[in-house]
Each structure stands twice: as C-alpha cells, then as structure tokens.
Amino acid sequence: MTSISARAGFCLLAIFTSAAAPAPTAHRFRIVIQDLAFGAAPAGIRVGDTVEWDNQDILVHSVTAQDQSFDADVKPGAKVSFTMHRAGVIRYLCKYHPGMQGILNVGE
Numbered sequence: 245m246t247s248i249s250a251r252a253g254f255c256l257l258a259i260f261t262s263a264a265a266p267a268p269t270a271h272r273f274r275i276v277i278q279d280l281a282f283g284a285a286p287a288g289i290r291v292g293d294t295v296e297w298d299n300q301d302i303l304v305h306s307v308t309a310q311d312q313s314f315d316a317d318v319k320p321g322a323k324v325s326f327t328m329h330r331a332g333v334i335r336y337l338c339k340y341h342p343g344m345q346g347i348l349n350v351g352e
C-alpha cells in the first residue's frame with residue numbers, strides 16, 4: 245500500500261514538473277569545413293542542441309574545443325557532431341591547422 249501511494253506521488257510530481265517546464269526542442273546545426281576554414285557559426289545554438297561539422301575539404305581536420313568539451317578528427321567527406329552541454333562562448337580549432345579557428349555562442 246505504501247509503495248503504491250509513493251509511486252502515485254512520483255507520477256504526479258513528474259506530470260507537474262513537465263507541465264511547469266516543458267523540455268525545449270533540440271535543434272541540429274551544421275558547419276561546413278572548406279578551404280582550410282570553418283564555416284560561420286550558426287546563430288541560435290542552445291544547450292541540448294547538436295552541432296555537426298561537415299568536412300568538405302580534401303584534408304583531415306579536427307574539431308577541438310579549447311575547453312576540451314569536444315575533440316574529434318573529421319576525415320575528408322565525413323561528418324562529426326557534438327551536443328552542447330553548457331552555455332557560453334566556446335572557442336575551437338583544428339589541431340592540425342591552428343590557423344583554423346571557430347567560435348560557438350551557446351545560449352541557455
């Protein structure tokens with residue numbers, strides 16, 4: 245009996261919580277890598293959204309965040325994507341071509 249009412253209480257709490265703060269819809273943004281450069285950072289990225297890098301160059305690049313929140317190599321013709329977990333300015337670069345730099349502005 246106790247466990248049933250405890251479960252009912254949990255359900256009510258879950259319903260109340262989701263009604264009070266509906267989960268925002270996650271979006272997907274794309275950045276093209278071309279001619280040894282990252283494409284312009286898309287506007288409107290928020291926590292929970294995913295950013296995809298699409299390497300259209302003929303060289304291997306990396307997508308390496310300065311704060312180490314993401315780091316991956318991207319082969320020519322390949323894509324890599326990361327979900328943003330914190331708000332703020334995230335600077336990133338290609339560790340093979342340090343002149344390749346980008347900035348993401350992630351909102352809450």
Ligand SMILES: [Cu+2]
Pocket residue numbers: 304305306338339340341344
């Ligand atoms: Cu590179």
